[in-house]
Amino acid sequence: MLKRTKYCGHVCEEDLGKELVLNGWVHRIRNHGGVIFIDLRDREGIVQCVVEEKTNPEVFELADSLRSEYVIALRGTVRRRPPGTENPKLKTGNYEVVIKELEVLNTSETLPFPVDEETHLSEETKLRYRYLDLRRESMRENLLFRHKAYQVARRVFGEEGFVEVETPFLTKSTPEGARDFLVPSRLHPGKFYALPQSPQLFKQILMVAGFDRYFQIVKCLRDEDLRADRQPEFTQIDFEMSFVDEEDVMSFSEKLISTMFKELLGVELKTPFERISYAQALEKYGSDKPDRRFGLELIDLSSIFKNTEFKVFRQALENGGVVKGINFKGSNLSRKEIDELTQFVQSLGAKGLAWIKVEDGKLNSPIVKFFSQEETHALIESTKAESGDVIFFSADKREVVYKVLGNLRLHIGKKYNLIDTKRFDVFWVVDFPLLEWDEEENRFVSLHHPFTSPREEDILLLQEALRVQDLEEKKRLIQSVRARAYDLVINGYEVGGGSIRIHKKELQELVFKLLQISELEAQEKFGFLLEALRFGAPPHGGLAFGFDRLVAIMRGLDSIRDVIAFPKTQKGICPLTGAPDYVEPKQLKELHIKVVE
RNA sequence: GGAGCCGUAGUUCAGCCCGGUCAGAACGCCGGCCUGUCAAGCCGGAGGGCGCGGGUUCAAGUCCCGUCGGCUCCGCCA
Numbered sequence: 001m002l003k004r005t006k007y008c009g010h011v012c013e014e015d016l017g018k019e020l021v022l023n024g025w026v027h028r029i030r031n032h033g034g035v036i037f038i039d040l041r042d043r044e045g046i047v048q049c050v051v052e053e054k055t056n057p058e059v060f061e062l063a064d065s066l067r068s069e070y071v072i073a074l075r076g077t078v079r080r081r082p083p084g085t086e087n088p089k090l091k092t093g094n095y096e097v098v099i100k101e102l103e104v105l106n107t108s109e110t111l112p113f114p115v116d117e118e119t120h121l122s123e124e125t126k127l128r129y130r131y132l133d134l135r136r137e138s139m140r141e142n143l144l145f146r147h148k149a150y151q152v153a154r155r156v157f158g159e160e161g162f163v164e165v166e167t168p169f170l171t172k173s174t175p176e177g178a179r180d181f182l183v184p185s186r187l188h189p190g191k192f193y194a195l196p197q198s199p200q201l202f203k204q205i206l207m208v209a210g211f212d213r214y215f216q217i218v219k220c221l222r223d224e225d226l227r228a229d230r231q232p233e234f235t236q237i238d239f240e241m242s243f244v245d246e247e248d249v250m251s252f253s254e255k256l257i258s259t260m261f262k263e264l265l266g267v268e269l270k271t272p273f274e275r276i277s278y279a280q281a282l283e284k285y286g287s288d289k290p291d292r293r294f295g296l297e298l299i300d301l302s303s304i305f306k307n308t309e310f311k312v313f314r315q316a317l318e319n320g321g322v323v324k325g326i327n328f329k330g331s332n333l334s335r336k337e338i339d340e341l342t343q344f345v346q347s348l349g350a351k352g353l354a355w356i357k358v359e360d361g362k363l364n365s366p367i368v369k370f371f372s373q374e375e376t377h378a379l380i381e382s383t384k385a386e387s388g389d390v391i392f393f394s395a396d397k398r399e400v401v402y403k404v405l406g407n408l409r410l411h412i413g414k415k416y417n418l419i420d421t422k423r424f425d426v427f428w429v430v431d432f433p434l435l436e437w438d439e440e441e442n443r444f445v446s447l448h449h450p451f452t453s454p455r456e457e458d459i460l461l462l463q464e465a466l467r468v469q470d471l472e473e474k475k476r477l478i479q480s481v482r483a484r485a486y487d488l489v490i491n492g493y494e495v496g497g498g499s500i501r502i503h504k505k506e507l508q509e510l511v512f513k514l515l516q517i518s519e520l521e522a523q524e525k526f527g528f529l530l531e532a533l534r535f536g537a538p539p540h541g542g543l544a545f546g547f548d549r550l551v552a553i554m555r556g557l558d559s560i561r562d563v564i565a566f567p568k569t570q571k572g573i574c575p576l577t578g579a580p581d582y583v584e585p586k587q588l589k590e591l592h593i594k595v596v597e
Numbered sequence: 598g599g600a601g602c603c604g605u606a607g608u609u610c611a612g613c614c615c616g617g618u619c620a621g622a623a624c625g626c627c628g629g630c631c632u633g634u635c636a637a638g639c640c641g642g643a644g645g646g647c648g649c650g651g652g653u654u655c656a657a658g659u660c661c662c663g664u665c666g667g668c669u670c671c672g673c674c675a
Binding site for chain 2: 028031032033034035036037039046048050052053054067068081082084085087089090093096110111112113114116117119120121122123124133174175176177178179197200222223224225226228230343344346347348349403407410445446447448449450451452470520544559569571573575596
């Protein structure tokens with residue numbers, strides 16, 4: 001076999017006149033009768049190879065038998081293309097390789113879809129023939145970019161003294177958080193390992209062990225429903241640091257992220273990154289991971305309507321809710337477009353969508369007739385309403401209004417192309433509450449995770465909350481307890497999150513109590529952590545980045561599937577391998593598993 | 598668990614709203630011609646019965662119901 005001396009995509013000026021050997025795939029082939037052009041492709045790119053019938057009849061004949069995606073090796077000399085025949089679309093477009101010797105290493109059946117152009121393919125086809133999909137330029141570049149991202153990240157961790165440590169995949173199921181993937185134990189009938197949702201506890205324990213700074217680029221597994229930005233297995237850049245506070249963790253994160261943007265994209269991010277509070281994010285954007293690349297901010301109208309005759313608004317306010325609006329300025333939406341948006345919010349569970357269209361200085365709407373003069377004036381003022389604007393309202397419990405208007409805002413932003421997609425909007429969300437009340441579970445749950453430290457000055461509130469019997473009073477106290485947590489948001493995606501952890505056993509036990517995790521359960525599930533905290537655990541904190549999301553955002557992609565080599569469909573299926581699948585009864589028996597229909 | 602969009606040649610799509618030459622286009626594939634193309638060109642050819650199952654109808658890609666699959670979203674995702 002002729003062995004490669006250079007990648008196709010690397011052929012350049014210095015190769016002129018030289019002989020080289022190329023290995024690759026027939027990307028395209030053009031037969032002009034007496035001359036054949038072969039675009040030969042490998043990982044690094046494409047170069048045109050040429051053979052003339054007159055000068056090399058044997059090779060010509062063989063070349064004529066080539067088809068798309070045949071695997072070939074060839075020996076030839078590099079020459080400059082004749083003037084006027086250069087191809088500026090190719091990096092190697094000024095050169096061509098005159099084939100001297102040609103070897104067919106393998107043939108290929110006709111492909112199920114073209115590899116040589118970027119036609120849109122259904123996700124199913126892409127994944128079923130992922131090896132072909134990955135030959136396509138955009139996918140290849142996505143994975144090569146991802147590869148470079150690993151390299152930069154590893155280097156930065158190395159420079160900053162982080163130690164790479166692997167943590168177990170077969171571990172223990174923990175309550176709280178996502179649903180676990182379980183692995184039955186053959187050696188211990190009836191017992192199960194859980195695949196890790198994150199290496200959270202292990203990295204904390206590594207801090208107790210004194211490693212000071214740990215990192216890992218690691219798979220995490222969560223058995224939850226999929227989304228464009230969520231796969232059941234995904235990759236985190238995970239790290240933890242000892243003897244630090246939030247400023248240290250955030251500033252290291254900024255260094256890591258800005259270095260990646262600089263080196264991989266040539267984009268200079270301004271550091272330190274901007275910070276906004278959780279409350280502010282919700283107030284202004286109705287989301288804890290807002291996309292701030294466009295306006296349409298939420299406007300609070302509660303005070304305007306506090307005495308309103310309009311039943312819908314009044315009831316919402318009387319029930320402790322809010323009235324908020326967004327002004328889609330200059331949109332001149334038609335009735336049909338407004339109806340479409342109404343349908344959208346209804347799909348989120350809203351009853352309807354109140355709106356006002358401003359036309360020729362008049363408010364055109366089914367609801368203005370319920371407003372008093374003062375209300376109307378105040379409304380126009382707060383929303384800066386002008387002709388051409390359409391204002392949407394939501395009046396309900398705070399969470400519902402945030403959900404409805406936050407999603408509506410995003411929907412409009414996307415649908416009407418309001419988003420400046422060239423921009424990277426990078427910022428921290430901080431000042432999260434430590435706990436929130438969960439209606440369904442009828443208890444407090446952690447906003448981040450149960451190991452997140454509250455602010456020092458809020459610990460007293462926690463202790464008081466534990467003593468208080470009255471639930472409303474308890475809620476009130478707990479509401480104001482802030483977590484030492486921080487999320488990194490880029491372009492409306494949560495790409496990372498972390499916190500300073502609890503490093504004292506007493507505080508950890510207090511939080512477990514507030515989460516209504518019994519002492520027994522805490523001992524059973526987290527005993528090893530509590531025990532570790534007894535033996536000189538240093539103050540520590542860290543963060544984890546969603547690597548797939550980060551890479552997708554950097555590449556301007558909407559779905560993380562495009563930066564994962566072998567992702568799953570929305571139903572969690574791998575069309576390439578057919579996983580998940582049934583297994584042999586023998587396997588089940590060994591695992592002491594009986595399948596119940 | 599729920600909502601929406603989609604499912605027609607190998608691929609990407611049109612046709613579905615207004616049932617009855619509606620089974621089409623492009624690319625790909627096969628054969629032929631052609632010495633400078635690079636989404637090569639020109640000529641010719643093969644290829645699907647419209648995801649699947651019911652129903653309505655004289656007649657169904659076309660209407661209705663169910664089901665499966667893909668995607669997007671809500672729930673869920675500490």
